[in-house]
Amino acid sequence: xxxxxxxxxxxxxxxxxxxxxxxxxxxxxxxxxxxxxxxxxxxxxxxxxxxxxxxxxxxxxxxxxxxxxxxxxxxxxxxxxxxxxxxxxxxxxxxxxxxxxxxxxxxxxxxxxxxxxxxxxxxxxxxxxxxxxxxxxxxxxxxxxxxxxxxxxxxxxxxxxxxxxxxxxxxxxxxxxxxxxxxxxxxxxxxxxxxxxxxxxxxxxxxxxxxxxxxxxxxxxxxxxxxxxxxxxxxxxxxxxxxxxxxxxxxxxxxxxxxxxxxxxxxxxxxxxxxxxxxxxxxxxxxxxxxxx
Amino acid sequence: xxxxxxxxxxxxxxxxxxxxxxxxxxxxxxxxxxxxxxxxxxxxxxxxxxxxxxxxxxxxxxxxxxxxxxxxxxxxxxxxxxxxxxxxxxxxxxxxxxxxxxxxxxxxxxxxxxxxxxxxxxxxxxxxxxxxxxxxxxxxxxxxxxxxxxxxxxxxxxxxxxxxxxxxxxxxxxxxxxxxxxxxxxxxxxxxxxxxxxxxxxxxxxxxxxxxxxxxxxxxxxxxxxxxxxxxxxxxxxxxxxxxxxxxxxxxxxxxxxxxxxxxxxxxxxxxxxxxxxxxxxxxxxxxxxxxxxxxxxxxxxxxxxxxxxxxxxxxxxxxxxxxxxxxxxxxxxxxxxxxxxxxxxxxxxxxxxxxxxxxxxxxxxx
Numbered sequence: 001x002x003x004x005x006x007x008x009x010x011x012x013x014x015x016x017x018x019x020x021x022x023x024x025x026x027x028x029x030x031x032x033x034x035x036x037x038x039x040x041x042x043x044x045x046x047x048x049x050x051x052x053x054x055x056x057x058x059x060x061x062x063x064x065x066x067x068x069x070x071x072x073x074x075x076x077x078x079x080x081x082x083x084x085x086x087x088x089x090x091x092x093x094x095x096x097x098x099x100x101x102x103x104x105x106x107x108x109x110x111x112x113x114x115x116x117x118x119x120x121x122x123x124x125x126x127x128x129x130x131x132x133x134x135x136x137x138x139x140x141x142x143x144x145x146x147x148x149x150x151x152x153x154x155x156x157x158x159x160x161x162x163x164x165x166x167x168x169x170x171x172x173x174x175x176x177x178x179x180x181x182x183x184x185x186x187x188x189x190x191x192x193x194x195x196x197x198x199x200x201x202x203x204x205x206x207x208x209x210x211x212x213x214x215x216x217x218x219x220x221x222x223x224x225x226x227x228x229x230x231x232x233x234x235x236x237x238x239x240x241x242x243x244x245x246x247x248x249x250x251x252x253x254x255x256x257x258x259x260x261x262x263x264x265x266x267x268x269x270x271x272x273x274x275x276x277x278x279x280x281x282x283x284x285x286x287x288x289x290x291x292x293x
Numbered sequence: 294x295x296x297x298x299x300x301x302x303x304x305x306x307x308x309x310x311x312x313x314x315x316x317x318x319x320x321x322x323x324x325x326x327x328x329x330x331x332x333x334x335x336x337x338x339x340x341x342x343x344x345x346x347x348x349x350x351x352x353x354x355x356x357x358x359x360x361x362x363x364x365x366x367x368x369x370x371x372x373x374x375x376x377x378x379x380x381x382x383x384x385x386x387x388x389x390x391x392x393x394x395x396x397x398x399x400x401x402x403x404x405x406x407x408x409x410x411x412x413x414x415x416x417x418x419x420x421x422x423x424x425x426x427x428x429x430x431x432x433x434x435x436x437x438x439x440x441x442x443x444x445x446x447x448x449x450x451x452x453x454x455x456x457x458x459x460x461x462x463x464x465x466x467x468x469x470x471x472x473x474x475x476x477x478x479x480x481x482x483x484x485x486x487x488x489x490x491x492x493x494x495x496x497x498x499x500x501x502x503x504x505x506x507x508x509x510x511x512x513x514x515x516x517x518x519x520x521x522x523x524x525x526x527x528x529x530x531x532x533x534x535x536x537x538x539x540x541x542x543x544x545x546x547x548x549x550x551x552x553x554x555x556x557x558x559x560x561x562x563x564x565x566x567x568x569x570x571x572x573x574x575x576x577x578x579x580x581x582x583x584x585x586x587x588x589x590x591x592x593x594x595x596x597x598x599x600x601x602x603x604x605x606x607x608x609x610x611x612x613x614x615x616x617x618x619x620x621x622x623x624x625x626x627x628x629x630x631x632x633x634x635x636x637x638x639x640x641x642x643x644x645x646x647x648x649x650x651x652x653x654x655x656x657x658x659x660x
Contacts, residue, residue: 085636086633089634089635092586096583096587096625097629099625100622101622103621103622104622106618107622108619110615110618111616221576225438229435261450264447266443267450270439270442270443271439273436274424274436274440277435281427281429281432283432
């Protein structure tokens, strides 16, 4: 029973990683950049919900919706002012700018909210469900996280493969120049990708802070890095890869916390990544890159 | 005979090679700054708070120069450089604490600590270098980040003690089984306490000079040119018979050893050595990467200047207290956009076009 409950909470944590990793992987697929500021968008989203719930006392669902809108706008703004001028620059220059944006978001949050850790009120109000006479208890947060993640992932796959803007995203990630020649608005598509990624980050922030209710300006950093690892594990640029990578990572993290050592769980997660990359250098679902001479 | 050859028009007047000249400027700059600050500090014109910055600045310079070897010269993105520093710091401190009673000559102990730290860090460098041979680009970056985090996590969980029976190594503090007269050197998350405070500005300066000597000579050698050819075109380099595996591993090892030495300098400057996200985590690796990129990839002097300024900047902005990191972040973003943004690059080109074409040529050569 312990194994089952560890597994379920691992899947729940993994779904949150997947949601964050989707943002990383979509941005990477289209703009070929590692958006280090993505983890901090999660933190900003959580702070928006915290502020609205505590100070304005709005219903949670409205708080979450406002946070999603806020993060979407934030993501688009960051893209417009920090990344768009660097479209032609080297990937390293964009990476450093993303790090700068990450510092900026953390310090803005630090100035507004202070460095002390706030206790986040869960946005989920569902009672926990007990199985097998109370031996296996699944919390409301876990249920909501898994359900919300599954819905989002299905919707995202349908959106990308069936809708016109989604197909445009695929086209831009395949070949920017050719996509432009086919009449696709490349800049608009990139902005849309950032918008979707940031909206997912806001949802992930709400779910993450509901499960682990401690909120500080540095909350987003470690889940951000872990989700980045998940995206690479699954094959960066691949949407199903991000989902699988996130869930695998979450399950491994929780199982190693439960059975091996809670201190070493991070080391185990990273070691798994290295082993997987040694066997499959482009991740689980990654495409093999053919070298052109 | 000698007179004849001197008068011959075929023998040109011996001029200094541009590379040698550039390196000489770098050495002179470092020596001048060292002399300036050493005089200021000796005559008591330096505030205590600023004096405390001298050794950490040396550490960050060595970190930046050694990372530049990997990122700028070899052309591989590494996000785990702080991990090597961590290995060096712990190995050096461990040795110093262990032998404090045995080796009483402090300078000898300190030198041995550097040697041991460099060896340990190089072993870590080789361990990371092996997967490097299979991976490219961003995948490599994430693996180095993962290695750095693994090192940090492990030293935070490790307990090492010594008594009459020898060493006791464990991951669980309750299972250390150490005798009453034994000494616990590495105390997991509490780290290593009581490292002798051997670091000072002079040692930092000597270490910077050694680092510079190693890196500039490497870059100017046959090996260095081979390494740079891998960066510029890996396939072309391979096709002319350059052993990519060997050179990549070599760069990682040298860079790791230098970072390990920086770690010793760091750990012998503080009383309690612990591994946190801000000193040995990916944050530190990223910070060093920022120094390297802003200083200019492959430009050693640039790394030294940017490491000094960027390390000192948050301290100099103390007057703005809580806004200082915010200002730092904005400066970073604006500098990146002005240096690399399409719009600004076009403006710069326009300005340069109006000058004579010679300036443009010189500018290109410097780059």
